[in-house]
Amino acid sequence: EIVLTQSPGTLSLSPGERAILSCRASQSVSSNYLAWYQQRPGQAPRLLIYGASSRDTGIPDRFSGSGSGTDFTLTISRLEPEDFAVYYCQQYGSSPELTFGGGTKVEIK
Amino acid sequence: QVQLVQSGAEVKKPGTSVMLSCQASGYTFTNYYIHWVRQAPGQGLEWMGVINPSGGSTTYAQKLQGRVTMTRDTATSTVYMELSSLRSEDTAVYYCARGRGGWLKNWFDPWGQGTLVTVSS
Numbered sequence: 197e198i199v200l201t202q203s204p205g206t207l208s209l210s211p212g213e214r215a216i217l218s219c220r221a222s223q224s225v226s227s228n229y230l231a232w233y234q235q236r237p238g239q240a241p242r243l244l245i246y247g248a249s250s251r252d253t254g255i256p257d258r259f260s261g262s263g264s265g266t267d268f269t270l271t272i273s274r275l276e277p278e279d280f281a282v283y284y285c286q287q288y289g290s291s292p293e294l295t296f297g298g299g300t301k302v303e304i305k
Numbered sequence: 306q307v308q309l310v311q312s313g314a315e316v317k318k319p320g321t322s323v324m325l326s327c328q329a330s331g332y333t334f335t336n337y338y339i340h341w342v343r344q345a346p347g348q349g350l351e352w353m354g355v356i357n358p359s360g361g362s363t364t365y366a367q368k369l370q371g372r373v374t375m376t377r378d379t380a381t382s383t384v385y386m387e388l389s390s391l392r393s394e395d396t397a398v399y400y401c402a403r404g405r406g407g408w409l410k411n412w413f414d415p416w417g418q419g420t421l422v423t424v425s426s
Contacts, residue, residue, distance in 0.1 A: 231412035240400055240416035241350065252414065284350055291409035292364045294340075296350040 198223055198290045200297035202283075208305040215272040217300045219285035224265045229289030232261055232270045235299075236281045244283075245270065272302075280304050307331040309339075309401050309417035316423045322389040325420050327401030334382040335359040338404035338411055341375065341386045343397040344419075351397075355404060355411070356384055364409060391424045398422075 199222040209215055219230065228248035233241040243252045245261035248268055258273040272279055285297040312326040327339060341353040354365035356375040363375050374387045384401060398419040404411030 229406075229410060229412075233413075240419050241402075241413070242416070243412065243414035246405070246412040246414075286350075286412065288406060288410050288412055293366060294352040294409075294411065296342075296352065298349045 197293045198225065198287050198295055200285055200287060200295055202285060202297035202300045204300060205298075206301045206303060208303050209275055210305045211275050211277055213275050215270075215275055215279070215302055217270040217272075217283055217302075219263075219268040219270070219297050221266040221268075221287060223290075225268075225287045226289035228264050229287060230261075230263070230268050231286045231288065232259075233284045233286065234279075234281050235284065236278075241284060275302070307403065307415055309403060309415060311399075311401060311417040311420045314421040314423070316425065317391050319392055319424055319426055321391055322387055323391060323422055324385055324387040325399055325401075325422070326383050326385050327417050328381065328383045329403070330382065332403075334379060338408065339375075339377070339384045340402045340404050340411065340413060341373075342400045342402055342413070342416075344400070345394070345397045348397075353386070353399075355409070357408065358382075358384065388422075391422075393424050396422065396424045 201220045203218045230248045232245040235241045249261045282299045282301045310328045335358045340355045356363045358377045377384045400419045401417040402413035
């Protein structure tokens with residue numbers, strides 16, 4: 197089973213600042229099969245990025261994903277008020293167990 | 306639009322079973338896998354398993370093998386998830402989510418609204 201470790205656990209930033217979230221895998225994620233989700237309080241997760249860097253339909257271009265192998269990054273170029281939430285990475289390259297990282301909370305400073 | 310609508314909240318006693326439903330609409334039901342993911346209070350996301358609505362084949366997380374069963378009804382575009390021998394640690398919000406990609410190579414979009422299951426004596 198691939199273990200995903202997200203860091204930092206909490207990121208305290210102001211609106212307009214850049215957020216950089218990390219997701220590190222315990223072994224290489226094949227074909228960069230990695231997705232990112234946003235979860236606001238009381239809501240279901242929402243897909244942002246799949247294939248490590250492909251933005252889903254309707255996702256603002258301030259969200260971008262990068263990385264390969266074991267190290268992946270989600271960048272939010274300029275934080276909007278609605279971006280303060282918890283973000284999860286998920287790998288789908290190692291079956292049958294699909295796994296999630298522990299999450300990074302982006303909070304208002 | 307593509308939508309997954311889940312059944313309502315449940316309160317169960319330890320040792321009993323719970324069955325949740327997830328009804329899909331807005332797309333061809335048999336063309337996409339349905340996964341179940343749960344989230345304990347204040348915790349992260351845990352993948353539970355997947356069902357292929359086309360043939361009914363399933364794969365479950367090893368941790369839940371023997372306690373979880375996923376089935377589907379193609380006539381109503383509904384997937385069911387039954388979890389047995391409930392314990393307090395099963396208290397969580399349970400989500401269904403549509404899988405995109407190949408078999409067991411899925412990312413999830415969209416997600417259902419979630420169902421809270423509380424296990425308490």
